[in-house]
Amino acid sequence: MGIKERQERDRETVRRAILDAARDLFVSEGYANVSIRKIAERIEYSPAALYSYFPSKDDIFFALAAEGFTRLNEAAPIGSGGRFHPAAPATPLDHLRESVWRIYQFSYDHPEYFALMFLDRTVPRLSQADECFVSAREGKERLRALIQSCIDAGDLPATLRAEVALRLLTVGLVGMAALRISHRISERERPDALARDLLDVTIAGLQSGLALRSYSFEEWPLEIAAHDPSSPSS
Amino acid sequence: MGIKERQERDRETVRRAILDAARDLFVSEGYANVSIRKIAERIEYSPAALYSYFPSKDDIFFALAAEGFTRLNEAAPIGSGGRFHPAAPATPLDHLRESVWRIYQFSYDHPEYFALMFLDRTVPRLSQADECFVSAREGKERLRALIQSCIDAGDLPATLRAEVALRLLTVGLVGMAALRISHRISERERPDALARDLLDVTIAGLQSGLALRSYSFEEWPLEIAAHDPSSPSS
């Protein structure tokens, strides 16, 4: 019996249409200005129909955020399996530079995804949407491994902890992207050049072998956000 | 006749009450979850009354943003008149470090103000609310002068442009604050220590004398945001 399968396919098609419509509308009008009714109208369904596919508007948001992390991972592919390949043309440091830079580029290519993933405060508890962060963790781990290979190759000080360096390298560009996306910085200030400089300055700073305060915290948490993993899920 | 004056005072009192109520509600419930009706209820007025004090909810927002910049300037006072005093106890660089750090601290003490000023994308065209940015420009100019004094004192390379260094120093902390405020980073990662390290790393990077791409753009714009001042205002 292929009927069940066809029904599931139909359902998936509608679900996909909802997500596509929502994404297009978010990009062109901004998340806050998109209503369930607009999405429903776009796909020629009643607003109520959407609630049999997603429990709430927030969950449409979460589904798109998960897509965003997957896209970011696709846009910033680092070597193979996270280990730097010794026969690659560039040095590990160049590799790292480019990989981090691609995160910034992603904020340029998909500002709505980026805001959704890293900036938006209006959507509650992004931290608890578990499956969103599988790809996020993957990408993070690959970058961490790449930084470790830079340390092993002697391009970064041996005293440096890869987890800390990872945060320091990415957070600045997140700030840059945040300012640009929310129009807090003029195009005349050439945000791209500033971002590039910020990356170079941070790397140079890391290479200086400065002793870091955040060097020793207990363990590197796998979660992006701040909820106690030891507490039982309700 | 003191009647006009008293009327103006009464009006200012109500205006002040609106702003206070809005600020309290924003802090405790978040901007998006605060309605005109809630603010009106708090001050025991009808919702419509507020519209004779502020043209829209956005303008209440703008008024608070302006307050935010004033508060930030008060929280991060730098020397006197922007010029570093030679008899001060610390070096210019220590002075700079502390001044920049206070911006991050501000994001901790007043997260709602901070989000409002630097992060929120839901409110349109923050750039066009002119008078908001008088104090913003003042604070920026003072920091720039402080950085210049660091360069003059030899603590930072003479090839460095103060405007560029200013951006590079602040943008990273903005990113850090953004991640923390929007719960994208765990407290277990000790964001404060990371932020402090980021500041130190950036300064170390600047001291390395690296050649910067964004060194030479035409002129430093006085505006925070990106609108062409040469185009006529509609």
Place this chain on the structure above:
DNA sequence: TCACCATCTGAACAGTGTTCAGGGCGCTAA
């Protein structure tokens, strides 16, 4: 053929920002 069941719809509820005619009250001038 008929009962079943998932799916979708129309209507409604409670909430939002905003507008507007009108009432009330204090001030000014006759």
Place this chain on the structure above:
DNA sequence: TTAGCGCCCTGAACACTGTTCAGATGGTGA
């Protein structure tokens, strides 16, 4: 004192929002 003027505020309404639910619809399996 009183008439009138003008400001300020209110209640009601409009057009939205996210969400819920009874009921219509129509394909599915017996």
